[in-house]
Structure formats: structure tokens, C-alpha cells
Amino acid sequence: MIMDAQSIIAKRIASELRTGMLVNLGIGIPTLVANFVPEGIRVFFQSENGLIGTGAPPEEGMAHHTLTDAGGRPVTALPGASTFDSAMSFGLIRGGHLDLTVLGGLQVDQTGQLANWMIPGKMVPGMGGAMDLVTGAKRVIVAMQHTAKGARKIMRKCSLPVTSLRPVDLVVTELAVIAFRDGRATLLETGPGISVAQVVAATEAELVIPKTVPEMAL
């Protein structure tokens, strides 16, 4: 089966999930991660608008206006779900109770700093919960396409305003899995059918490349 870029990214990230984790998924590609939760793995998804136990969209005609995800889309609440106010929701995020957040990205630099909330003069939507999520979650994974219209997004230094001083842990694209440890970017895996040389060509950041770099196991 040939997968599109977004599905490759989402499925690879889903393999990071472990039973019992509290996980927050951002809007866009991150939302797709929920479609690829491995069999037998049970996680709690948090929506920062005040829900733990977020489930799939409801059947046609079963949506309720007080049950949406943080992007305003109708969702369901799974058995065992809980609701709470925004102070607790961000207490969970900032207080180290959130095991994993998956977010979209505009740029990531080689130390792992993420820019994902504004393009000065062009796009100023507000940071919403992004700054708190990157600052507070135990583990931060960025889900994004490797380049944008040919422009490289994994850079030496972000040219856009950063989201947090805290570096992200992992970036997953359709071309590569890159980890950030000790201020350096290490290429862990390549995408399906992608060579190390192709990743290097599409990446501005300086990559640490181990002797063997396996292909993503999807």
C-alpha cells in the first residue's frame, strides 16, 4: 500500500504511543495520529478545551454542541472520560502531567527549537495553547512535511519567532525521523524509499548521521 505523506507521518508517530499515556494532539497532521493507534494500545487523548478521553467523531446526526475538540470539530467522549475547566487543563499541560504532545511545525532548528505560531506580517493567529504545550509536556513530537513548497523547514536557526526555549524531542516528516539530544539533530530513520542523501539535501540543519540509518517501520 502506498501511503501519502500525512499518513506516513501520523502512523510513524502513533508507534510512539504506549498504554496509559496522556496525549494531546494538535490541529492538522497531529490529529491524524488518532487514526493509527496500534492494536492493543490504550491512551488517553486530551483536548485542551477541557476533555480527557476524546474519541472519534460521532456518527452522522449524533454531534452535540458542547462536545468538540480544540479545533471546534465534533468528537465523542469515551467511557472513562472526564471534563474540567481551562485552569486544570493547562495545569495538566504545564505541570508535567501530559506524557506527549504532537504539534505541527513551521520550522525547527538544529537544536530542536520550534517555530509554529506566527509569520510576522502574514499570519498572526495567536499561539493558543502551543507555547504551554511545548514548554510543559514531558515529550514533544513535531509532525510536519519536510519542506514547504521546496523551502527547507529544518534549519540551522529558525527565522520565525520560536514557540518555546524548550527544544522538541522528535521531528517526524515523510522523509525522516530526527531526534534532538544535547543540542544536536540526529537522523534516526528515513522515510519509505528515501535515502540518507535525499534527507540531507532537503535539510538545512547540520545532521548527525549514524553508521546505519534504518527505514521507518510502518
Added chain:
Amino acid sequence: MLKGKAAVVTGSTSGIELGIARALAKVRCNIMFNGFGEASAIERERGEIATEFGVKVAFNDADLSKPTVSLKDAVAMIPEGATLMIGGFMGVGSPERVIDELVRQGKRNLTVIANDDAIPGRGIGKLVDAGLVSKTIASHIGLNRETQRKMISKKMEVDLVPQGTLIERIRAGGYGLGGVRTPTGVDTVVEEGKQRIEVNGKSYLLETALRADFAPIHSFLADYLGNLAYALIARNFNPVMAMAADTTIVAADNIVPVGVIAPDHVVTPAPLIDYLVTNG
């Protein structure tokens, strides 16, 4: 200090309370008269104070032994230029009836503290559409093209605050704190103009408390006393904002007898609520 503010003076149609109303009017505070008495005498007193001190004086005969008020009168209490905290997340859990009435009464020059501006035609978006908001303090406006347009054309001031910081600043306002120290925003554009504090070797920003003149709150249930319970994610900012405004007004989906909400299920206790908007 009270000039241009609005004071509701209960029992103010006679006696000491009338004296208080006159004293407030003297310092140019607008007055909402309240009490029982002969209509013509109240009207005479109202006119006299308005003329003598050049302030707006309105009369409402609501029985405030119960904190109930009609939708029209609730919104009439809110002066132009007021700062409002309005609950809701993308319009879910916003007091739609109060918002519609704010638009109908055309209350201009509002400062709105809220998570987001929803979208045009929904929730707080309706206030933006009607041009009633001069400033918004929010975490996200990206889905409201009207707010973006007004921000770029400088018709509206927008102060963007990280969501977790925004709710904590509101909580601080309601909990008697001067502010909070948060790691969110350190070394980003959010830090500009703020005090940075080191605690045990970690950096935090000092984020100051927020308060409002009025908080129109939405709840799923309200009992006659004003105890509140919320539905699913319509809770969001509402219970926190209910503590952080000088006057808290509730528009509930369902008004129920006292006792229907069990003590353990009350999220916002009745004494926090100043007014309960009646149905119909």
C-alpha cells in the same frame, strides 16, 4: 475614580440608600436605581439626580432578594467602555443570549477578555462583527477573519496571550493574587516588557492578574440561588471567570430548583453569582 462607572444601588428609592446614590452621582458615577416605592416619586428623584449631576440614571424594580434579572436589564447594567470576561472556546460555552442583547443594545468600546473570538456570526464573533469591541485579550484569533482584518486596520487592539497564561492570569484575578510565575513564554516574544524571575535555577515570567467589570457566564444548570453546573467542554473559562469580575451575571441553559444540583456537583457556588438572567 468612579466617574463613568455604573453603580447599582439597591433600596435606593429612599432613605440612606438614596443618599448613597446621590453621593455616587456627585462623583459622576452612573446610577442604577433599585427599590420599591411610588412610581412618580421614583421618576422625579431619577430625573433630579440626572439633571443635577449630569449622569445617567436608570431604574430597575427587580427584587434583589433573589439575584434574578431580565436579559434586557442585565445588559443595561453594562456601560459602554466596560471590560468583560466572556467564557467560551470557539463559541462553545459562550453566553449567546447576553451577547445577542449586547449587540441589540449596541454597547460599544468594549474590552473583551476571552480565550478566542470564535468565528464571525458565532459567540464573541458577533460582538466583533457589530464593531463593539475596541480591544480583545485572547489566546487565539486565527479563525476569526473579521478580528484579523480589524487588527490589521488598527480598528481593534489585540493582545495575544498564551492560553495557559491567560487562564492563570484570570484565576489570579479571582483568587486574590497579584499574578503568577510561568515558564511559558521565556525567551520568546511573549517575554517583551515582562519581569523575569529565577526560582531554584529555573526562569519564569511574572504575568500579572486580570480582572473585569463584568463577567457574563454561561452554564448548563443554575439553581434559584445561583449554584452552577456545566456541560462537557462548555465549562472551559466560565468557572474561573465567575470569580474574577466585579459583577458576575449568569445565563444558564436550564434554571432548576435548589437541590437539583447536588453539593458535590456544584462547580461554581452561589455566592459568586451577582445576577441570574431569567428565562424568556
